[in-house]
Amino acid sequence: MTTTTTTGFRIHVISSEVLEKVRAGAGDASGRPAERLPAEGGEPLRCCLRDARPGEELVLFGYEPEIPPSPYREIGAVLAHARACAGPATAESYPGDWYGRPQVLRAYDDRGWIHDATRVHDGRNPEAVIAEMLAEPGVARIHSRNVSYGCYMFEITRPD
Known part of the structure; x- marks a missing residue:
């Protein structure tokens, strides 16, 4: 989804x-x-x-x-x-339960290599941080990951 x-x-x-x-x-x-x-x-x-x-x-x-x-x-x-669910609660915003949750926002280029725009984010104002990262030349996607364990959360791309 x-x-x-x-x-x-x-x-x-x-x-x-x-x-x-x-x-x-x-x-x-x-x-x-x-x-x-x-x-x-x-x-x-x-x-x-x-x-x-x-x-x-x-x-x-x-x-x-x-x-x-x-x-x-x-x-x-x-x-x-364990069973299919409805997916995200809203189709129009950053996930509500992730606000205030520190994350590693790992940027990747088109080759799938980690981009220098990667950063640790404190969970406040994620939209602004994501917009800054996507504005960096060469950033194709961002993965939100858990700070402590490094686990994948979700992917972020431009709307195109």
Whole structure:
């Protein structure tokens, strides 16, 4: 699912095709089955870009974000609902549960190489920071990642 924002960028969640395969037991990016677990509450969900509520059924699996083949491709753990959900709550803004959440905003160029515009962001005024990064020559996409663990959250691109 893709969400268009009013601030000149797009937020991309993990594709429904990838999520359907993982949920059906087809294996993750490493070919391993997803782990099923109940949410404790507060886990960042990559399917709908909100924090999990206690008791929700989740899947934990290895995900490889879609960037061109490069030395910077990597597989990391992500969480999603164990069953299909409606996706992000809004199609017009930065994910509400991510405001105030420090993130690494990792910029990539068209080759899939990390760009110098990459920065750690404190979670305040993300729209302005993202606009600055996308204005940098050569930035093709940005991945929002967890500061502590480096886990992928979502992708940000220009609206074109």
